[in-house]
Amino acid sequence: MATKSEIWRVLTDPLVRQNPVTLQILGICSALAVTTTLATAVTMSISLTVVLTLAAGLISTIRRHIPETVRLIVQIVIVASLVIVIDQLLKAYFAEVSRALSVYVGLITTNCLVLGRTEAYARHHAPVPAMIDAFGNGLGYSLVLVLIGALRELFGKGELFGYEMLPLADAGGWFEPLSLMLLAPSAFFLLGFLVWAVRSWRPEQVEAPDYTPPGRAEAAE
Amino acid sequence: MIRGLWTRETVALLTVAALMPLALFWIWFGGSAAVFRLALVLLVIAIWQLVFMLSRAQPPSLSLLVTALAIAMLAPEGLSVFQFVLGISFGVVIGELIFGGWGRNVVNPGTVALAFLGFGFPAAPWPVFDTPLAWAAIPAAGLGLVIGVMPSALVLAGLAVGAIVATFGLVSDPVLFAAGIVFVLLVCDPVTSAATTLGGWVQGATYGALVVLFGGAWSGAAPPQIAVAAALLSSLAAPLFDDIALRLWVHRRRRRYGRS
Numbered sequence: 001m002a003t004k005s006e007i008w009r010v011l012t013d014p015l016v017r018q019n020p021v022t023l024q025i026l027g028i029c030s031a032l033a034v035t036t037t038l039a040t041a042v043t044m045s046i047s048l049t050v051v052l053t054l055a056a057g058l059i060s061t062i063r064r065h066i067p068e069t070v071r072l073i074v075q076i077v078i079v080a081s082l083v084i085v086i087d088q089l090l091k092a093y094f095a096e097v098s099r100a101l102s103v104y105v106g107l108i109t110t111n112c113l114v115l116g117r118t119e120a121y122a123r124h125h126a127p128v129p130a131m132i133d134a135f136g137n138g139l140g141y142s143l144v145l146v147l148i149g150a151l152r153e154l155f156g157k158g159e160l161f162g163y164e165m166l167p168l169a170d171a172g173g174w175f176e177p178l179s180l181m182l183l184a185p186s187a188f189f190l191l192g193f194l195v196w197a198v199r200s201w202r203p204e205q206v207e208a209p210d211y212t213p214p215g216r217a218e219a220a221e
Numbered sequence: 222m223i224r225g226l227w228t229r230e231t232v233a234l235l236t237v238a239a240l241m242p243l244a245l246f247w248i249w250f251g252g253s254a255a256v257f258r259l260a261l262v263l264l265v266i267a268i269w270q271l272v273f274m275l276s277r278a279q280p281p282s283l284s285l286l287v288t289a290l291a292i293a294m295l296a297p298e299g300l301s302v303f304q305f306v307l308g309i310s311f312g313v314v315i316g317e318l319i320f321g322g323w324g325r326n327v328v329n330p331g332t333v334a335l336a337f338l339g340f341g342f343p344a345a346p347w348p349v350f351d352t353p354l355a356w357a358a359i360p361a362a363g364l365g366l367v368i369g370v371m372p373s374a375l376v377l378a379g380l381a382v383g384a385i386v387a388t389f390g391l392v393s394d395p396v397l398f399a400a401g402i403v404f405v406l407l408v409c410d411p412v413t414s415a416a417t418t419l420g421g422w423v424q425g426a427t428y429g430a431l432v433v434l435f436g437g438a439w440s441g442a443a444p445p446q447i448a449v450a451a452a453l454l455s456s457l458a459a460p461l462f463d464d465i466a467l468r469l470w471v472h473r474r475r476r477r478y479g480r481s
Binding site for chain 1: 342
């Protein structure tokens, strides 16, 4: 059994050092689509973390019985069943948030993050470490989503969780909302800035250049 | 690129010289408000160039004059100073400086800033251009063509498409005028326009076609907004046109001379 420090490492690595969104650029689609408000971002994060953790546990439990050739189908069936449960729960108890999230809860099934973790980790490890790894990755994803969701809602509407933070100019305050923040491009920009910031803070995450320009024939200035 | 007299700064200065007819007419009509606007934009861009010079050792460039003129002339009016500065900073940093400065950018920083301001603050009214100002775009394009800082194929294609559009009356006059000014200021940028002859013709035609399309089908858009959106899309497509032109050339050469 793994030691305590190793478990701690598996849990905390995906937060920044191996963050699934900013380093591996996985799960971008939902990270861009559901972050217009903090409430949807938090709901999405919780759904994904729960699905990911349970799926990793289940797949890891039956990992010796899954035939190699059909493993992707088996994994998707397990993930999809969990997603349906979550989706129905959201529809039953949080109808409004569920409407705002529209298809993106259903699309957790095809989220590259979920398949990536089950395929890369849960298939080769015992249930407990697999679930810890999945939970850590879910937390890493949630961290990015909550950060971007908070920024977009704060600067797009001047609110957080629907409560007014910055008084709007229309209502006698001083803040002019940036309506671009509520459109999809701003999520790309913010995610790009975030990746830039993380990689300047930890330069070891910077990828090697794909292409080095040929040497310069003429003298530089 | 350094060939004798031709350095990056020569190109920037000659572009400024080519744009003089447009700039002087605009300042003549705009008065002190225009000068103040231009000064503000210049200041913001200069500060960002300074920041990137200190942090990344990127030499500052006189191309800031071209960018500043484009932004000051075309940006929506009635923005607060904060919004204006935010838009300029976004365009200059994301459009140009993070790529390594002028000469390495993919899209014109002015186009990026204007698109950001247009989509970010849709309530702000866009400027309206006087007719003489639009006519001044033609000598500016001619000067750029003769001096050699604007790609000749692109300028000729733009003039040809403009003439066709004007003859058949495909778009309304304000859209045509705005499209002409934007063409000279943003599309005919020596860095981000198509570099091959065929690419230049195709890019000019694409720009014209997009202006006609947006002018006809985009209801509720101001003329400069239509032109800026067309400029953004056509300059994003320019590297693609260049690549296709180069591949065609290689293909033709191979057919004529066998495997090269």
